[in-house]
Amino acid sequence: MINKTAHIKIRIATQQDANLIALLGRVTFTETFGHLFTDKQVLLDYYDLTFSVDKIEKSIAKANNIYWLAFADRLPVGYAKLKLNSQTEFIKEKSACQLQKIYVLKDFLSMKIGFELQNVLLKKAQEKSFKKIWLSVFVHNERAINFYSKNGFMPIGNHDFQIGKDKYDFIALFKQLA
Template sequence: MANIEVRKITLIDINQLQKIGRQTFQETFSESNSEQNMKNYLEEVFSKEKMTAELNDENSEFYFATLENEVIGYLKINFGESQTELKDSKSLEIERIYVSKEFHGKSVGQLLYDKAIDIAKQKDAEYVWLGVWEENPRAINFYRKNGFVEFDKHIFKLGDDEQTDIMMKLKLSN
């Protein structure tokens, strides 16, 4: 595989972030959700306002995976108060790792994941955690393979549909 680069992104990348965000979410979940719920979710989560706020949040970071300047995946991590739950100062949350469908199975997700773990170690986090949809076996297996264990569940609402996320964590030995 040619050189895939991982780089931190800023506000000037917002259009590309919206694009890859919508595209990968759609690819991953459209078959399992109603069109209306998907449409509303994508409009809300990837709106200019929400993305701008997230990119300006000092407790969140986004990274692109690029191949020859084409964005093929992205990572979003949160610390401190910006974590979606837990909000433990000793933890880092991987909120999103998404890779374009055509690049599945080419270690792009692993590169983004490794980046998140590096940052967690730099920040002296004691553990990394995340939520993954219970009906997404690819993702669950990926995290298990990387040493994550399940510790809880929570409800994720996509429109009027309540879905169960499995919460997983990985203890870091610094």
């Protein structure tokens, strides 16, 4: 049973945290999307492409990326990524950024850590004077779609994303920042 009164801490991630983010990325991706993959090798290849420690280190080093790590009683349980100056086919304005990732280990979802990560990320986007923020969500991830809808994100279009031979449908959402 998860301790609902655990001490939650969120901080900016550094390159030294790349191994934690890579591991959290693999585990949370499996928890959320692993069931969609009939060919487990495709999933393993995707991990190597997306969640290698080297890839995460390089991503953290980019000036346009900001990562956060969330801890519950000092255990790393989630992370978030904000991509600055990020346009999409639906939003071409330079004052847009992207909420690229918020992932929390399944056992810790009830602690509202995703909400806290989102708040920190949105605050940073506003501090940096961005006017809009957008994100993409798998169309069948109802939990995430409901989460973002409740927090003021509105649909702006659909697109697909390919992993291996399979294409997955995504919905793009955006939020106007004050």
